Amino acid sequence: MATLLEVFDLHVAYGKVEAVRGISLTVPEGGIVAIVGPNGAGKSSLLNALAGALPASGGVRYAGRSLAGLPVEDRVAAGLCLVPERRELFADMTVSDNLELGAFLGRGNRRETLAWVLEVFPRLRERLHQKAGTLSGGEQQMLALGRALLS
Numbered sequence: 001m002a003t004l005l006e007v008f009d010l011h012v013a014y015g016k017v018e019a020v021r022g023i024s025l026t027v028p029e030g031g032i033v034a035i036v037g038p039n040g041a042g043k044s045s046l047l048n049a050l051a052g053a054l055p056a057s058g059g060v061r062y063a064g065r066s067l068a069g070l071p072v073e074d075r076v077a078a079g080l081c082l083v084p085e086r087r088e089l090f091a092d093m094t095v096s097d098n099l100e101l102g103a104f105l106g107r108g109n110r111r112e113t114l115a116w117v118l119e120v121f122p123r124l125r126e127r128l129h130q131k132a133g134t135l136s137g138g139e140q141q142m143l144a145l146g147r148a149l150l151s
Helices: 043-051 072-078 095-102 110-120 122-126 137-150
Strands: 003-014 017-028 057-062
Touching: 003 043, 017 043, 095 137, 110 122, 110 137, 122 137
Parallel strands: none
Antiparallel strands: 003 017, 003 057
16 A cells, blocks of 8 residues: 655644654554544644644655645645644635635546545535535534645
């Protein structure tokens, strides 16, 4: 099985406080990895560094390509996207509009990907014309994931 994500000797610091110290991991295509730990262990710092939202040292390769120096938008265009727990939806816009924003970069076939997202999350199809801010917490998380998949 091919490797999708490789992280080696990654370090993330906030000033002099090191939040992530030398983590290395490999994720195969189709694989699942759980990052578990108590509050303050560096889980969010690791994910934010992988997404390019925090500076880090060490190496990261995604789909065989080094991410060194790539800004967030280039990482998203390459297919690497972070869906934060807080979702960050546009509450006054419809579900459909939020999904369209995810497809803005135009990677791949948007129509096919949207159909797949609505198949995976049928509840979103039922709510396409509803404002995102009126969705339940679980539905908002589905929308955030769907938007990321479209990016």
